Amino acid sequence: MTRIHFHRVRTVIALAAVLFVAGCATNPVTGRSQLMLLPESEAITASARAYTQMLTPLAKEGRINNDVAMTERVVRITERLLPHAIKYRPETAKWAWEVKVIDDPKTVNAFCMAGGKMAVYSGLIEKVQPTDDELAQVMGHEIAHALSAHTVERMSIALATNVAITAVAVTQDRPGIALTGAALAAALAIQLPNSRQAETESDRIGIELAARAGYNPYAAASLWDKMGKASGAGNSKFDWLSTHPAPAKRRETLLQLAPQMMPYYEAKGERPVFPLKVSK
Numbered sequence: 001m002t003r004i005h006f007h008r009v010r011t012v013i014a015l016a017a018v019l020f021v022a023g024c025a026t027n028p029v030t031g032r033s034q035l036m037l038l039p040e041s042e043a044i045t046a047s048a049r050a051y052t053q054m055l056t057p058l059a060k061e062g063r064i065n066n067d068v069a070m071t072e073r074v075v076r077i078t079e080r081l082l083p084h085a086i087k088y089r090p091e092t093a094k095w096a097w098e099v100k101v102i103d104d105p106k107t108v109n110a111f112c113m114a115g116g117k118m119a120v121y122s123g124l125i126e127k128v129q130p131t132d133d134e135l136a137q138v139m140g141h142e143i144a145h146a147l148s149a150h151t152v153e154r155m156s157i158a159l160a161t162n163v164a165i166t167a168v169a170v171t172q173d174r175p176g177i178a179l180t181g182a183a184l185a186a187a188l189a190i191q192l193p194n195s196r197q198a199e200t201e202s203d204r205i206g207i208e209l210a211a212r213a214g215y216n217p218y219a220a221a222s223l224w225d226k227m228g229k230a231s232g233a234g235n236s237k238f239d240w241l242s243t244h245p246a247p248a249k250r251r252e253t254l255l256q257l258a259p260q261m262m263p264y265y266e267a268k269g270e271r272p273v274f275p276l277k278v279s280k
Contacts, residue, residue: 043151044115048096051117055100063103065280067122071101074120075276077136078143080213082274085143088205092116092147097276099139101125108230112142114151128226133210133219140206140213148201203250207257208264214271217261220254 058064065071078099086093097116107121108128120138124130130138145151203220211217228248 040114040149043149044095047113047115047117047151051098051113051119055102055119058102059280064100065278066103067101070122070125071278073132074099074101074125074135074139075278077132077213077215078118078139079273079276080215080271081136081140081143081209082276083272084209084212085147086274088147088209093274095146097274099276108227110138110142112146114146114149116143116146118142127230128223130223130226131219133216134223134226136210136213136215137206137220137223140209140215141202142206143209144202144205145198147205148198153198200253203254204257207254207261211261211264212267214265217258217265218255220258221251224248224251224254 055064078097082097095116097118099118099120102119102121104121105123105126107123110118110120110124112118118139124138125135128134207217207220210220228251
């Protein structure tokens with residue numbers, strides 16, 4: 001390695017170390033230390049932009065909210081979950097919460113970005129055939145990702161990975177590879193164990209949100225029975241399984257949590273709703 005290359009690598013590695021140390025913060029919801037290299041407000045703005053860019057062409061193809069009954073069902077369940085999400089973090093009442101149903105019968109997936117931008121693929125509902133209680137577990141889990149700033153964490157991992165890959169590329173004077181490698185590394189970062197930990201955190205928060213909204217917590221386990229069985233059928237793209245713990249292990253963990261959630265589920269009184277605007 002030449003002297004100038006060594007100097008560049010040392011500088012980049014030092015920068016990466018500073019970013020990791022300076023970027024760690026304790027999450028107020030989970031209590032876990034997370035890598036946060038950018039403010040959540042920036043992640044929310046970026047997520048809203050990405051959400052629009054992703055959904056606009058699908059809307060032009062007539063693939064957004066085109067099944068009225070399915071959309072109304074998803075919205076109704078989400079509206080019951082959100083008041084309890086807001087109790088976790090009151091400032092999220094100001095988020096522009098939104099949920100869409102994407103017409104894609106082959107994809108079994110759902111997501112919630114920073115700032116509350118959500119979507120469910122029709123394939124999840126059509127192939128898994130969840131009850132309302134089970135679908136509430138899906139939506140509660142995704143909402144929990146946003147509450148726990150997991151999007152910000154994933155974006156921070158991507159930024160940190162970009163620095164690390166750049167260090168390798170600098171030694172070769174091949175910045176083009178650095179860009180490609182960083183994009184690949186950012187995608188792979190979602191698969192890292194820390195992301196698995198985020199999934200477990202969202203399971204724990206999501207089952208509570210659903211129970212407080214009046215959805216049976218034991219449905220979390222039955223959902224994963226169905227997910228496990230349906231995942232072996234046909235050529236479905238089970239993206240919702242790709243970054244999650246194995247269905248059997250997940251079912252066992254959720255069954256252990258369910259009794260703790262029953263008092264929330266059995267609580268008397270009306271279940272509040274947080275109205276959402278629905279549009280194509």
